[in-house]
Amino acid sequence: MDSPPIPSQRLLGLPPIVCASTRLLVLGSFPGAASLARQQYYAHPQNHFWKILQAIWPSSPRIISADSYEKRSEWLLDRGLGVWDVYAACEREGSLDSAIRKAQVNDFAGLARRCPQLRGIAHNGGESFRHAKYTAALGLPVYKLPSSSPANASWSFERKLAAWREVMAAAGLL
Secondary structure, three states, X not given: OOOOOOOXXXXXXXXOEOOOOOOEEEEEOXXXXXXXXXXXXXXXXXXXXXXXXXXXXXXXHHHHHOOOHHHHHXXXXXXXXXXXXXXXXXXXXXXXXXXXXXXXXOOHXXXXXXXXXXXXXXXXXXXXXXXXXHHHOOOOOEEEEXXXXXXXXXXXXXXXXXXXXXXXXXXXXX
């Protein structure tokens, strides 16, 4: 006799990395297992997020590779970049977006009030971009970025970098 499936655990996302001077907000879908375990955005060592940003802003490579998540977060904020996710909470086994169930969308309007200089939203990957209708309601430009996830193997690092650089330039962060 088969045993009943184990119910998925309700997972809570991470707080946003933003400040009053945030001009562009990058929205992922929901932190992967490695990020949740470390309580850090893009903590999986094969995710290209930090590597892409280091290539875009090469002037301070030690900060980006520093062990201090706090320093890396400050480095983003100093450049006008914020990070958050479209989902505040969900049920999911593993780290794949396709496994997300019963998701609760974050309060984008509330976050925008905390960021008076916000000039655009960039969705990191397709699952995040599925919620562009909510971010477009803020009246700001909305961009679709190729996912920085290692699961997005169809895009080379160089191709991802070019797309991310184009969005950073459009948002005035270069």
